[in-house]
Amino acid sequence: MLAALKDALAAAGMALRGGFAPESGDLVPLLDTGATARTVLLIGNVGGAMWQPFAASGAQDRYAADPMDRWTRDVLDPLAAAFGAKPLYPSDGPPYHPFQRWAARAEAVHVSPLRIFIHPAYGLWHAYRAAFLVAEALRLPAPAFADSPCLTCADRPCLSSCPVGAFTENGLDDLRCARHVDGPGGAECRDNGCLARRACPVGRGHAYPPQQMAFHMEAFLARRR
Template sequence: MRGDFAELIPDQIAAALEPYGLVPRGGFVFDKENAPSPLIRGTYFRSVVLVGHFGSAIWPHFTRWWQDHTDSQDPLDQWSKDVLTAVALKFSAMAVFPSDRPYLPFQQWAMRAEGLRPSPLGILIHPQYGLWHAYRGALLFDRALDFASGSPQNHPCYDCQDKPCLSSCPVNAFSGDGYNVVRCRSHLASGEGNECLNGGCLARRACPVGCEHAYNTPQMRFHMNAFARG
């Protein structure tokens, strides 16, 4: 993993995250030129550790929590905040999340932490897990952690000639001009988008990289319905 750090802290973080299907996904020390230190609640932080998951590793842990929190408006985000806030306390860190405002540059952080690059769909693609991974939050530290240097990740899209992800969307929501969110949501709401809504985005499912790690059907349905609701 790019950005593996040599102290015992990452092993301890990994152990704290493992019961939830989460893993530390690399990190780095902030610097002025490439990744300025964020100022949050009067504190400049020195290091960041990204936290996320691969495939459906979190799904059984999240759904057990969800059974007792059915009134949550954004259950996955709330679960992530409950879990990572508790983990952060153990390590004198601050947990931050993609939904926090003002928004933090999570995609840029993730690209630097693991050396990943965007796919034609805009989602960062992993050489092993493809498009079936996510970042649930990050841990900020007010000290510089000791990160070992990592090797750049291969970008699977460079060698993909057919780009099936761009030709599989039934309403051509993805193109060289970007992602047409309105067209996608309209399709899902029309009744003609049930295959995407209930089984997962056809464009995302068309990518051959890491397809064996694809989210299970309930997880795909959860994400698509959350997206369709806006």
């Protein structure tokens, strides 16, 4: 089952990001049958692999709002049905499903100083597209857990690269960020992606292509306008 799922995901530029056997503290909802899911599979995107399939899908012409989220559902709802899984999405909510908590159960990701999760190989260039809840206990390869690369990063350039200091002790000041990015001095972040995220030395080779950077920035601004 997992090999077939991986192949189907690869066609959409997505990847299986690992999985875990849920426990009560994981806040995993029940299946539609009322039973407890025995496996949660996490699906995501790493590096720029998803951009081309998404751009070629026509979703940006088809959907005026949230085209990537809607395309994700178009791709993954039928796949989940074919695999007998219940799909959950990061944008379901509020209240939101705790995708980052689940991610930390499934693979070697850690909270970065920017609060988004860092992966030892992909750095900050990855995200989650869905969780598939499965009734059966699937045998999953053991995750290759590793320490956070931030522990040995003395300079922490991510924290000094935001032109308006939007990363505060309390997390991202998204209003301050959006005002800058949407303003006359924000073209560099708007067109080429968040300067703080791009300052991270980990996984630079996996950075999203410029069109994807600009797409995510515009989506972030659209939520605030």
